[in-house]
Amino acid sequence: MGNVLPEAGNANLLIGVFVFWTLQVGLSPLYSAPVNQAAFCAISAQTSSLESMLTKLPANVDSKEFTEILSLLNATLTKKRGRECQRKPATRAGAFAWNTKQFVPTKRTLELFDPPGISREHGKFARGAKLDLGLQGRIAIVAAASKGLGRAVSEELAREGASVAICARNASELEQAAAHIHKSTGREVFHQAVDVTNPAAVSHFVGAVEGRFGRIDICVTNSGGPPSKMFVDTNPEDWRAAVDLLLMSTVFFAKESLPRMQKNKWGRFITITSSAVKQPVDGLLLSNSIRAAVTGLARTLANEYAAHGITVNNVCPGYTRTARLDNLAASISARTGTKPEAVFGDWTRQIPAARIGTPQEFAAVVAFLASERASYVNGASIAVDGGLVRSLF
Numbered sequence: 001m002g003n004v005l006p007e008a009g010n011a012n013l014l015i016g017v018f019v020f021w022t023l024q025v026g027l028s029p030l031y032s033a034p035v036n037q038a039a040f041c042a043i044s045a046q047t048s049s050l051e052s053m054l055t056k057l058p059a060n061v062d063s064k065e066f067t068e069i070l071s072l073l074n075a076t077l078t079k080k081r082g083r084e085c086q087r088k089p090a091t092r093a094g095a096f097a098w099n100t101k102q103f104v105p106t107k108r109t110l111e112l113f114d115p116p117g118i119s120r121e122h123g124k125f126a127r128g129a130k131l132d133l134g135l136q137g138r139i140a141i142v143a144a145a146s147k148g149l150g151r152a153v154s155e156e157l158a159r160e161g162a163s164v165a166i167c168a169r170n171a172s173e174l175e176q177a178a179a180h181i182h183k184s185t186g187r188e189v190f191h192q193a194v195d196v197t198n199p200a201a202v203s204h205f206v207g208a209v210e211g212r213f214g215r216i217d218i219c220v221t222n223s224g225g226p227p228s229k230m231f232v233d234t235n236p237e238d239w240r241a242a243v244d245l246l247l248m249s250t251v252f253f254a255k256e257s258l259p260r261m262q263k264n265k266w267g268r269f270i271t272i273t274s275s276a277v278k279q280p281v282d283g284l285l286l287s288n289s290i291r292a293a294v295t296g297l298a299r300t301l302a303n304e305y306a307a308h309g310i311t312v313n314n315v316c317p318g319y320t321r322t323a324r325l326d327n328l329a330a331s332i333s334a335r336t337g338t339k340p341e342a343v344f345g346d347w348t349r350q351i352p353a354a355r356i357g358t359p360q361e362f363a364a365v366v367a368f369l370a371s372e373r374a375s376y377v378n379g380a381s382i383a384v385d386g387g388l389v390r391s392l393f
Helices: 010-026 033-046 050-055 063-072 091-096 107-113 148-159 171-185 199-213 236-264 285-308 323-336 340-350 359-369
Strands: 139-142 163-168 189-193 218-221 267-272 310-317 381-384
Touching (some): 148 163, 148 171, 148 218, 148 267, 148 359, 163 199, 189 199, 218 236, 236 267, 236 285, 236 310, 267 359
Parallel strands (some): 139 163, 218 267, 310 381
16 A cells, blocks of 8 residues: 555545545546546645535535545545655546546445445345456356355356356255256356265366366365264264365365366365354364364465465355254254254354344355455455454454
C-alpha cells in the first residue's frame, strides 16, 4: 500500500479507496489502475474539505446521506499530497477528464458503507452484484460433491462460469446433484462415481475429465468424515481407514492434478478440511488428528508448486448445516443423552456469529480462492466458522 500513495494521510487513503470502488462498479469498462489513481488525485486536488466536495455534487445527490456515510470513514481531506499525485496522469486517465462534478455516488456505492438491513435469507445475500472472478471457462474437479459442502462448492463454481466435474461414491445421489447443478446454472456437469480411497479410480476419473474438457484448472479435494469416536473406542483399523479417507485421497488427487496444472502453468488446488485443524472439536478424534496431516501436506505443496502459477490452500469449515453435522449431533446425543437440538444450541453459543453457517457461505470462499482474484493467496488455512476459532492464526 505504501508504494501506491506514499506520504498520503489515512483520510486521503480512505477517499482513494472510495473512488477506486466507485470506478470499479460504475465504470468497469474503462477501469484501469492509472484511471483509479488519476481520479483520486483529481478529486483530492480540487477539494480541501468534505463540505466543498459536497457543494460540487449534482443537485440530485442526497448530500445529507452522503455526508453521514463519509463521516463513518472519519475522512477529512488534507492539503498534504502524496508524490504520486504530483505526477502527470496516464494518457488514458487524462482523456477521461475526471472532475468532482462527475463523481456521483451510486446507490450501491452508498450501500457499501451503510448497508441496509438484509437478512442472510434474502436473495441479495445469496447472489449479490456480479463480481467477475475470472472463472469463466475454467475446468474444476470437486470431490465428494453429491451433497453438503462439495455440492455447494460445485454449484458456486458453475454459477461463476466454470465447467465442473464431480465425483462421489453414491452414483444415484451424484446423478441427482449433477442434474440440479446443470438446471440451476446452465453449465455442463461431468459426473462419475468414484471411491476416493482407490488411487486407480481417482486416476481414471481425472484422466476422464481431462479427456472431456482438455485440461484441469481447479481441483477441490473433499471426502466424508470418519465416524465420531472417543479414543478408547478406536482400533487400528479405524485409524487406517481415516488416513485413507482424509489424507491419502488428497494425495491421490494431488498426484493426478498438480502435474497437469504445472504443464499449463496455472492451477488452484484446494482442500476442504475442518476448523478442527485449528481447534479440535469434541467427539471428532479421528478427524482432528488426520485432517491436521492434510493441512501439513497442502502447506508443503504450496511451497513446491507456487513458482508454476499454482496456489494450494486449505479451507476450514466450522459448524455448517449439512447432513454430516446432523449425524454428528445425533451421535453426541446417543452418547450423552442430550437432545440433538440441545447439541446444536451448545454449538451456536460457542460461535460469535451466534448461528450455524450455510454451505453457500462456505462455497463462496472456495470460489474466491479458485479464482484469478486470489492469485497471491497461497499456503493459507482459512477458517469459515463465524469466529468459532479463537486463535490469532
